[in-house]
Amino acid sequence: MCLSATLIFTAKWSGETGVIASFDTETSRHIQRFSGREDSNGSPVSQNPSVDKSDLATPTAHRATEFHPRNIEGDKVLTAFDQWVEEYLAASSPTELTRLEDDGEQLAKARRYALAELIETDPERALQEAVPFAKRQKLPGSIQQQLEERVSGTASYRVIASLPDRNAPQESPSIERYVTLNERTFKASVYGRRLTEPSKESIPVHGIAIGNTVALHESPVRVLEAGELSDPSLPLPANGGICPVSKSAGLQSAAVQVGDEVVYLCHDKHIETFTHDLEAQEAGFTPLTRQSDLSRSTGLKKVLLMRVNFPDDLSVSISDVDANEMMQQVNAFYIENSYGNVSISATVTPVLTLPNPKSYYLNGDADYTLRELLLAARTAAEAAGFPRANYDLDLVHNRACSPRAYVGIPGAMLYDKDVTAASHELGHNFGAWHANGWKASDGSIIGPGGNLEYANPFDTMGGGRKSHFNAYYKHQLGWLPDSAVQPVSGDGIYRLYPIDLSHIENGLTYALTIKKDNLRTYWIETRQSLNSSFPANVLLNWSPWYGSASGTQLLDATPVSHGWFYDAPFSLGQSFYDPDLGLKIIPWRATAEYVEVLVKHVHYLAFEAESVSAAPQGSSSSENGYVLISPDDRSPTAFGIDLPADGEYALSFQVQPAAGAKSLSLSVDNTEAIAIELSSTDSTNQWVWTRMNRPLLLTAGKHMIYLRADGGDVGLETFVVTDDPTQGLPPIIAKIRDQVATVGATIKIPLRITDPDSSEAPLGLTGASSNWAVLSGTAIVLSGSDQNWTATLTPKAGKTGQSVVTLTIAKPGGYCSATSFVLTVVSPGSDGLAASSTEASDLLSTRMEPNGDITILLSKPSRSSWKIEATEDFIFWQDLVDLTTSAAGAEFTDSSAHKFARRFYRAVAN
Secondary structure, three states, rough: OOOOHHHOOOEEEEEEEEEHHHHHOOOOOOOOOOOOOOOOOEEOOOOOOOOOOOOOOOOOOOOOOOOOOOOHHHHHHHHHHHHHHHHHOOOOOHHHHHHHHHHHHHHHHHHHHHHHHHHHHHHHHHHHOOOOOHHHOOOOOOHHOOOOOEEEEEEEEEEEEOOOOOOOOOOOOOOOOOEOOOEEEEEEEOOOHHHHHHOOEEEEEEEEEEEEEEOOOOOOEEEEEOOHHHOOOOOOOOOHHHHHOOOOEOOOEEEEEEOEEEEOOHHHHHHHHHHHHHHHHHHHOOOOOOOOEEEEEEEEEEEEEEEEEEEOOOOOOOHHHHHHHHHHHHHHHHHHOOOOEEEEEEEEEOOOOOOOOHHHHHOOHHHHHHHHHHHHHHHHHOOOOOHHEEEOOOEEEOOOOOOOOOOOOOEEEEEOOOOOHHHHHHHHHHHOOOOOEEEEEEOOOOOOOOEOOOOOOOOOOOOOOOOOOHHHHHHHHOOOOHHEEOOOOEEEEEEOOOOOOOOOOOOOOOOOEOOOOOOOOOEOOOOHOOOOOOOEEEEEEOOOOOOOOOOOEEEOOOOOOOOOOOOEEOOOOEEEOOOOOOOOEEEEOOOOOOEEEEEEOOOEEEEEEHHHHHOOOOOOOOOOOEEEOOOOOOOOEEEEEEEOOEEEEEEEEEEEEEOOEEEEEEEEEEOOOOEEOOOOOOOOOEEEEEOOOOEEEOOEEEEEEEEEEEEOOEEEEEEEHHHHHOOOOEEEEOOOOEEEEEOOOOEEEEEEOOOOOOOOOOOEEEEOOOOOOOOHHHHHHEEEEEEEEEEEEOOOOOOOOEEEEEEEEEOOOOOOEEEEOOOOOOOOOOOOOOHHHHHOOEEEEEOOOOOEEEEEEEEEOOOOOEEEEOOOOOOOOOEEEEEOOOOOOEEEEEEOOHHHHHHEEHHHHH
């Protein structure tokens, strides 16, 4: 691929589009993939929990004793194997083929280990690394037996949520997934939409497996590769080859596999439509009632509590009296929590002795234990006169297995008489996941960080004790109707009623939602029970996304306090700021019945006085990079600014008053002057910040600011204009242009930081890289103090490519901002992509469509044939389409863009 024929990247970023250099902010969205730590090879260390692996060296083995960590760099092995495949397929002489086969066998074994690791840590990429069918068929048998196993069919998909197992030697994952198809059970690694998909009894799946671990594709549809229809193991086409979309004869060139069927469609668009319809059907079907999702969590639910013991442990885990009392309290909890939408009618069995000793049921993974205990308990209950068909849900109370449950289908374990634990596990059966928290590593609220399991102390699905579910789960489960949830449509004050009541009233709002990006939505709620500690409280949660372990995430209003998430609520007047959206959320006013929440887009505009100073109308002078304002009666010093929106703006000034200076006189567009007093502490010849005491109502567009000093000279270096109603100001990093570096060479980038509220707390400055293959996160070194910092970047030796570098500055209490730029690493003597970026940015652009799709526009290109590619991180590029352009250009709509938090595009000449 020739770099000189590649156009500038354009991006979809947090729901927006444009040329990459036009974006200033980005939060870290690769928390699970990039942990910020490196192994000995300089690769990011995964924080994903390890799964039980089968014997990777022997594909036919079913169970392994131990998996030894690989001592090779996986990416290099995968690349080397791909190169070996191409070399083998190009060889012709028997001698050369024999030699290559010997080399390839060892490489294939190494690749098997590397791919097994990738299946666990990045299943989406693992699927991309699968050897294509046509190439696979041409490889020798000794190589084929080391390759990944392709699996597809109709499967039972089970999601298990577990509390920590007191019998386990080490902490195990809280969420685990398993699929059973063709009488085999795999532990599943998932991505995309399957991260929030609950258990399903019978759905189409496909993926690749190493041993007993499978990377599961998010789509139910597998597009067949060229030549694959000749595979005798595939079934004949369903419906006689009739396309289910058009009802006409389908084509072999548009063949797909869905579960145990092959389906012919007419073309790619019909494949997309067919896939979308199947995903919608899958999302709306649950095996609990075989009706809609909401049916599983509404109405009267008959629950069977099966008390069991074992031949080698006949102790009773809970008495009949305690069991009935516990379930009565669980019923009361759900009646109140659901506003009467669901209730529990429990039946408690006599103690049932299971046929096998306790160790039998614990001799396996989480799926085996839960499945075997449920099967044995259900069989014993049936024999005792409690047929399963008479109940909607069932629980096993025992002294062997700690609490755990299937998500979205019946079946759970209980250990003691804890009402909260029983309510929690039934919540999983209803379809709720864990209520987690987001913990930023930089002292901010939503900066780079990670997920904390069970961290929400105000929710029974987290760490709460008999606490109401959060608003997202109440809505998901059908207890909070659409009419009670108000999507925020614009700036304004919104009235919000508490969700922790026993009933709700029609016409009132109990939750607000704001879309953060294509992955997350803010859910805003208030709670009556928290008013005594947090007056006019507001709780902010993120909806589930790939960085939340499938659950919601509570945001902490006081991230650096010692109060854990117990002080997470935002109280009256306390503001939350999202720098990506430029949005503030503030509990504004309150009564005994409701809280009014102010939602407002705010702007923080920092100006270096010297750069925006107009031609002097009086006696002002510039010294050492700042503007000197003198007490001149004839005319003031003028500055030109451009405001992005109408609003009430306040101004803050970084000044150095000389002796005798008393105040600054401020007017905008020659309006009435306002005096800004300089206190005695300001008049010390030190740089300090001062601000006006009331905002000005200004319109969008260009304005002139006039300043005059009174009593003495005043130096002015920087001023900030904001329409933030709280007048709180985050630290601001000046924008950085895109950078070019040669391989292995260190570059130093000067940073200028403006911090109007520098007296509040120290700054935390962090750096992140999107492409660790080019620039690791630990190779970004930030040094400096006050306003002057330096970013030192050292790209990896021998690596060319690009990375998005994001610098985030944060202060305790939630204020943060970020700036991003593209680092292009080129070979010595090469100008690389950056050389043609200005010209190319005029050729390639993007447009956001109302439905979230991105349209890529190629304007007046110099060539007629182009390939459009997309990436999230500059590491892996996906071919989207081949475009044949006219003189006027061409365009293509990326209908998958809504699945990504950010998306970069490039056009490559064919």
